Amino acid sequence: MKILSAEFIKSCTTPEQFPADGLPEVVCVGRSNVGKSSLINTLTNRDGLAKVSRTPGKTRVINFFRLILSDTQAPRLFLVDLPGYGYAKVSKSVRAEWGPMIQHYLENRPQVRGLLFLVDVRGPSPHDVHTSQWLHALGLRRVVVGTKVDQLTRRERAPALAVLRETLALDPTEPVLLFSAKTREGRDDLWAAIRDLLHKGGGQAGAG
Numbered sequence: 001m002k003i004l005s006a007e008f009i010k011s012c013t014t015p016e017q018f019p020a021d022g023l024p025e026v027v028c029v030g031r032s033n034v035g036k037s038s039l040i041n042t043l044t045n046r047d048g049l050a051k052v053s054r055t056p057g058k059t060r061v062i063n064f065f066r067l068i069l070s071d072t073q074a075p076r077l078f079l080v081d082l083p084g085y086g087y088a089k090v091s092k093s094v095r096a097e098w099g100p101m102i103q104h105y106l107e108n109r110p111q112v113r114g115l116l117f118l119v120d121v122r123g124p125s126p127h128d129v130h131t132s133q134w135l136h137a138l139g140l141r142r143v144v145v146g147t148k149v150d151q152l153t154r155r156e157r158a159p160a161l162a163v164l165r166e167t168l169a170l171d172p173t174e175p176v177l178l179f180s181a182k183t184r185e186g187r188d189d190l191w192a193a194i195r196d197l198l199h200k201g202g203g204q205a206g207a208g
């Protein structure tokens with residue numbers, strides 16, 4: 001499978017601004033700085049497509065990236081970059097906006113096929129735990145992605161994964177995909193998981 005094009009379409013703050021063309025959407029969720037933008041750039045092989053930041057948490061917008069793939073079954077999709085949560089330095093009012101904004105989007109977009117839920121493989125935060133439960137309750141399909149795996153030695157991996165699974169109270173059948181934007185490890189598996197979300201149709205877990 002080739003990526004024929006990957007293009008930033010728009011940043012939205014209100015639902016009226018969301019793209020109206022009904023393409024399937026795969027949504028990146030995770031705390032600020034977890035590596036969402038880096039993952040989008042690695043997935044698409046486009047270095048500057050999503051802005052990678054060392055001073056996270058500023059953006060409160062939903063970014064839509066349109067991808068065209070050489071995949072006959074599901075050739076077009078949006079990768080959607082949600083604003084990160086849990087950045088302490090943003091004001092309370094900005095933090096208070098995150099939940100309703102995201103909840104409204106996820107509950108009212110039938111074209112959402114699934115979520116990529118990003119968690120730093122070195123350990124989930126309490127906020128990740130809360131978000132995980134909340135996402136689970138929405139009933140959308142999701143792929144849990146442990147980011148920045150290049151930061152662990154081979155020996156540290158299994159224990160870190162066990163802590164991650166335990167802290168997030170993951171179902172034993174729910175896989176965790178290990179990923180690094182730095183080494184590109186996990187990129188092919190992630191694409192396979194995304195195509196699986198797209199090919200299965202509806203976004204509700206267990207619907208297909």
Ligand SMILES: Nc1nc2c(ncn2[C@@H]2O[C@H](COP(=O)(O)OP(=O)(O)O)[C@@H](O)[C@H]2O)c(=O)[nH]1
Pocket residue numbers: 030031032033034035036037038039051052053054056057084147148149150151179180181182183
């Ligand atoms: N070592 C390492 N650093 C990463 C990786 N992915 C992202 N980063 C770094 O983490 C910081 C935040 O990344 P970014 O993609 O902007 O995170 P976002 O806020 O979730 O969009 C940046 O300094 C990135 O260079 C990774 O796979 N490995």
Ligand SMILES: [Mg+2]
Pocket residue numbers: 036037038051052053
């Ligand atoms: Mg980002």
